[in-house]
Amino acid sequence: MMRRLWCAAGAAFLMFTAANAQMRFTYSSGQVVSPAYEGWRTEEDGSQTLVFGYMNQNWAEEFDIPIGPDNSIEPGGPDRGQPTHFYPRRSPFLFTIKVPKDFGDKELIWTVKTHGKIEKAYASLKNDYMIDNQVISTEVGGDFGSLRDELRTNIPPTLKVEGDNKRMAKVGAPMALTAIAKDPDNIPARRVATDIDDRDGVVSRTVIARAGQRTGPAAVVDRLPRQSGRRHVQPGADEGVDRHARLRQLAVVAAVLHPRAAAGQQVDHGGDVQGSGHLRAARRRQRRRGVHLRQRDSHGNAIARRL
């Protein structure tokens, strides 16, 4: 009897293993989020910065996982600035954690639990994980995946949301947020000439974030030229801005003509987003999925234009 049980258990294990190995289907839902350790870099003061991202293995399902036992980074956590909202598929080089010079052989561990399964990312200073700007740019398809050495010295773009970090808003009432993106060295050169606010590589847009039924402010950066000469762009009905409102503190979202094309980014330190990964992640996602702008022609017929 015992042998039969063992055989059954063994067969079940083999079936599970075989099924597990074949989990390469395009699942809409039911799969998990894998936190990802992207690498580390040394800062000028000798400290190190650890970079994280994630892979949501679903193609549609999104997760909201509040900071706590199911979404923690230790030691020093559970809140080390990680996201609480997880979009489908890959979001690489998403947020950073600075660690002291004497971090040495220590590790930070990011734990995420989805669908009852715990996944962890182990961040260390192992040599092979060392990165720099060129690595990040290349790995997220920056400059069309170029290997140009010039990208090593590329200065990352900056993004700033004007105004106080904390503002009061009424639920359901619009609130204006202005975000300014800069790319000081214009490397790689911008492909889309914007006529909105083009001083020294500055692109600014103001959009309206609607809090909806959720609390907390949100910001949206629209980096696509929409209508000439307009500095203040109203979000379209299909932009689903309030999808991002649940993020803590301040959310910065890029390219939102289609809600699925958006990439949410929680800000480490109120207002400023340093680093290039955020917009790049959004750009890549945008390119992959394409963005269609609905317009009407001179006869009033609906047309779709791919941006």
Place this chain on the structure above:
Amino acid sequence: LSLFLAASATAGVGLIAQAPATPAPEVTFTRDIARILQRSCQECHHADGVAPMSLITYEDVRPWAKSIKARTALRSQRGAMPPFFVEKNIGIQKFKHDPSLSDDEVAMVAKWVDNGAPRGNPADMPKALEFEGTDKWTIGEPDLILRSKDVTVPAIGPDRWGDFGLIPTGLNEDRYVSAVEVREVNDIPHDKSVATVGGRYVFHHMTYESIVEGERASSGANEGGGSWPIHEVGRNADIFPPEAGRLLAAHSSLSLNAGHLHSNGRETRGHLEFAFKFFPLGYKPIYKRSGVRLGDGINIDVRPNESGQELHAYAVLQEHTKYITFEPHLHAPGVRMCLEAIWGHNIQTLNCVGYDHNWVKQYVYEDDAAPLLPKGTIVHLIGFLDTTAANKNPVDPRNWAGGGRRSVANMFIDLGYSVSLTEDQFQAEMAKRRKNMKSRNDYDIGCPLCWAPPTATPTPTTASPGRPQGQQ
């Protein structure tokens, strides 16, 4: 009947047991093992070779006997020696420059070690091979050797990609290349091990092409000019078939336009050397290069601490195609790759090979064994990954990893190359294959239409309903 068979079998066993025993000849180093080492090991394992120890004399070899037994027994798995990972029981088995041991040779090595690794009669020792320092090339004496500039790679640093400049070929006339071999020459001592991905090398890969300044780089691509097979860590030589030499044009330069350097824990200075062998003057290729690309870099999703993970990619051949090489490319979690050809209901596994990221190998088919696949064939690539402790290559197998260019990220691609064939060329190639087959019961793996009747002259006004697939 069963009882009869059982009784007969028992009787047979008894007869065998009673037969006078013929003592098996002792396996010795001088008579048996040295020949195997000369053919399959010493090219790297000599005093100035790239391997960390010499395996020339009995005194060299004896301390490593147990290790040799263990490594040769691994066959196609990671860590196997010699590093040629074709699985012997699946698919095509005829490759150029195949140093692998036969099953009998593996058994012979094991027997020799189990019996105490005896030296044997010195008179049985074969004549020692001569090695000319480190300048020996596996393709033979090159007609042209080109050298990249030196690079110094820090002990610890981020992966680095870049353009490594031009190397003028110095050629004043067009030459067609029959073989090219690229090797990294660096200052890592032979007897020092290193503990990072790719270990003994710093050039993870080099993508390069030949260009004539002022002309488009792709000129002559149909004749085999332009891009060259990528160089990778530990990769072996490219040997082009007689019908598909590659053009190295007059006044051209090698453009090392996309190299990838990876620190190995020790400051290393090194460069690449490119050795070319030419076809005779006046040679012209008759086959056109194929544009088949097979792999997937987008959807890679490598789980931590899990064996048996698979990746799949497919492509449909747009022309009749002859595969020249199969070159699995994965990263550290990779342990195996298979290539399948699907022609209707005819599904053939062309090859399965083990993968070790410290020995990125290509497998060059013998000309009379290379896959001959008809237009419309679906080629299917399967990558196998292992991030458990059984695979020591991943830097941190506890971590999830996706696709990317870095050594800690992942690739999944067949970097091999192939040629496109016209209908006449395809039929002629298959006719040559049929001559090598003994009967209609003889299969040529990788040639699903070899026994199909040659294509009839098209009759545009009539269809041919009911004709079996493949007999167009």
